[in-house]
Amino acid sequence: MTISTEAAAVSAEAVPTAAAPQRRRRRRDRAGYLFLLPWFIGMLFTIVPFFASLYLAFTDYNLLNPPEWIGLANFRDMFSDPKLLQSIRVTFTYTFVSVPLSLVAALLVAMVLNRGIKALPVYRAVFYLPSLLGASVAVVLLWRYIFGFDGIVNAFLGWFGIAGPAWTSDPDYALTTLIILHIWTFGAPMVIFLAGLRQIPVQYYEAAAVDGASKWRRFVSITLPLLSPIIFFNLIQSLIASFQTFTQGFVMNNGGGGPANSTLFYNLYLYQQGFNQFNMGYASAMAWTLLVIIACFTAVTFFTAKYWVYYEN
Numbered sequence: 001m002t003i004s005t006e007a008a009a010v011s012a013e014a015v016p017t018a019a020a021p022q023r024r025r026r027r028r029d030r031a032g033y034l035f036l037l038p039w040f041i042g043m044l045f046t047i048v049p050f051f052a053s054l055y056l057a058f059t060d061y062n063l064l065n066p067p068e069w070i071g072l073a074n075f076r077d078m079f080s081d082p083k084l085l086q087s088i089r090v091t092f093t094y095t096f097v098s099v100p101l102s103l104v105a106a107l108l109v110a111m112v113l114n115r116g117i118k119a120l121p122v123y124r125a126v127f128y129l130p131s132l133l134g135a136s137v138a139v140v141l142l143w144r145y146i147f148g149f150d151g152i153v154n155a156f157l158g159w160f161g162i163a164g165p166a167w168t169s170d171p172d173y174a175l176t177t178l179i180i181l182h183i184w185t186f187g188a189p190m191v192i193f194l195a196g197l198r199q200i201p202v203q204y205y206e207a208a209a210v211d212g213a214s215k216w217r218r219f220v221s222i223t224l225p226l227l228s229p230i231i232f233f234n235l236i237q238s239l240i241a242s243f244q245t246f247t248q249g250f251v252m253n254n255g256g257g258g259p260a261n262s263t264l265f266y267n268l269y270l271y272q273q274g275f276n277q278f279n280m281g282y283a284s285a286m287a288w289t290l291l292v293i294i295a296c297f298t299a300v301t302f303f304t305a306k307y308w309v310y311y312e313n
Contacts, residue, residue, distance in 0.1 A: 056284040063278045074285035084286070086261050087269040090175060090249075094265070095242040098182035103234055106186040110193035111223075124191065131187030140181070140251040144168050147177045168252060171262040178248050178263060189234040196230035197223070225310040232309045236301060243294050246271065266290060 057074060059067035078084050113123055130139075146152045147167035154164035167173045200223065208218045224231075246267040249257060255272075257264030270290070274283030 053284040053287055056281050057288050058285075059281045061281040061284075063280055067281065070281070074282045075289070077282065078285065078289065083261065083264065083269060087257075087264045087266045090257075090262065090264050091243060091245070091266040094175060094179060094182070094245060095239065098179045099235070099238045099242050101179070102183045102186045103189055103231070103238060105183055106190035106234070107193050107227075107231075109186070110190045110197055113190075113194055114197040124194065128187035128191055131185045137247065137251050140248050143177065143181050144252055147173075169259055171260040174252070174259055174262045178245075178252060181248060182242070182245075189238065192230055192234055193227070196227050200226045226312065228309045229311060232301070232305055236298060239297055239301070240294055243290065243297075 056067055058069060058071055060070045060073075061067035109127055113120060113127075117123065148154075149164075149166035149169070151167075153167065157164040165173060167177050204222050204226075205218055208222060213221070244267055245265050249263045249265040249268045250271070253259065253263055255268070257268050257272075266286070267290070270283050270286045273279045273286065
């Protein structure tokens with residue numbers, strides 16, 4: 001009887017002890033869900049328009065009358081829309097020229113800053129700042145002034161007797177000015193490259209130098225392979241952002257995509273269809289087409305990553 005009483009007492013003391021971790025875990029779970037609550041609330045304001053746009057992509061909807069189901073007509077009309085095809089060409093040209101050049105510039109500057117120069121935080125902030133301001137309206141307006149007919153660029157060329165064109169008003173150069181603007185905003189990938197360079201062990205470079213490897217060989221055989229995951233990340237981020245370019249084209253030529261549709265980005269034409277011409281059904285179809293385009297390029301990048309992205313572990 002005494003043994004049974006002692007066993008019961010031990011069991012009674014053990015139950016709260018065993019249940020305590022569970023109670024703490026439940027409290028942590030409740031706290032986690034509480035912190036996630038704003039995200040869940042915001043998701044409600046996102047998921048409804050998300051599926052609504054999918055439905056509207058198959059309708060004729062002008063914001064004034066109820067949507068009328070027309071099936072795949074909006075998607076078929078895209079193939080015969082010359083302005084849409086022009087916007088795709090502009091967006092693809094902008095993306096496939098500006099993204100590689102901006103990543104190369106970011107990597108070069110990161111390698112220079114990684115050499116241990118003085119006042120590194122200052123230089124890092126100076127180079128990073130344009131990435132925060134590059135897509136702002138004020139910077140694009142400033143860019144339009146710099147490359148205007150009487151702008152700073154032509155004034156500089158005038159010192160050498162060169163008469164520069166009106167860069168932002170010439171169809172042959174307007175898109176180029178926006179590409180230069182994108183390259184100028186290489187600060188964000190540069191900071192990420194710099195962090196990646198700091199993680200490469202110095203012993204690798206020392207061993208390669210002892211073996212007589214040149215700087216170029218060390219860059220190709222050590223820096224690029226070990227930095228390839230960072231390059232992959234920056235590439236994905238830059239591709240997605242470039243395909244969604246809007247502000248630069250809208251502000252540069254007052255929302256028209258001129259001159260001669262040379263800066264008519266895909267998102268800008270989508271905006272024109274949806275909010276200028278009230279063709280919301282067609283604009284929704286364009287939005288979902290852009291989603292598919294971005295998903296395809298992202299999938300291809302992930303598929304090819306196994307051939308050039310090296311993970312040390």
